[in-house]
Amino acid sequence: MRSIRIRDMLFASFVASAATFAAAPVSAQQPYDGLWNVTVVTKTGSCDASTSSTVTVADGKISAPNAAISGTVGSGGLVRVSINGAYANGQLSGNSGSGKWNGASAGVPCSGRWEASRQ
Template sequence: MIRFVTASAAAAVVLAAFASQPASARTPYDGAWSVVIITDRGTCDRAYRYSVQIVDGIVRYAGEMGMDFRGRVGKGGAVAVSVAAGGSRADGRGRLGRDYGGGTWAGNSSTGACSGRWTAERR
């Protein structure tokens, strides 16, 4: 369960990474996205896939995992997010293009530090 929470926090960070600077009324990044979070270092589970929605540059997660994430997609697609779940926390950064994006994430939990990368694809 702890590994899941850490990976979930990482996922939330990545999802939140889809946001950092103030967004205008509608952005070219708005819409449905599929995000894959991959762990490269640490004891977190290897990979997760999440569906997220970007609305007015703000990332929204429709899942029921009890994750608290915050972020925005800024000009040029710059993304920065923070995600927390249980006692775990993760932060992600990256960039979105018109249909694809990616970046890195790092987080901590009771099992230690984990880090990796994320990719996103518009749906």
């Protein structure tokens, strides 16, 4: 289903944005490296009500199965992500983060919140 795919991609894209947090050398460990649990919740629209997944951020790079992601986390933890027409933004701080997302399912707008916690 397209709505499931958009939410899964949005989820993965959020975490992927955490991968580009710092401007340090690629071989150095970044502040947001590690395993993250991310939950994406739909507040409006016909996308899936909720989805959760675990992703890995390593050396400032995200790995998530089957997802083409682009995004950034600024030096202050500001998250900006896009993936196949879905967008998320928010804030990471320490071992947690949260924000908002929006996208569409079969042309019908969807939006909601995301939350992340480091394992």
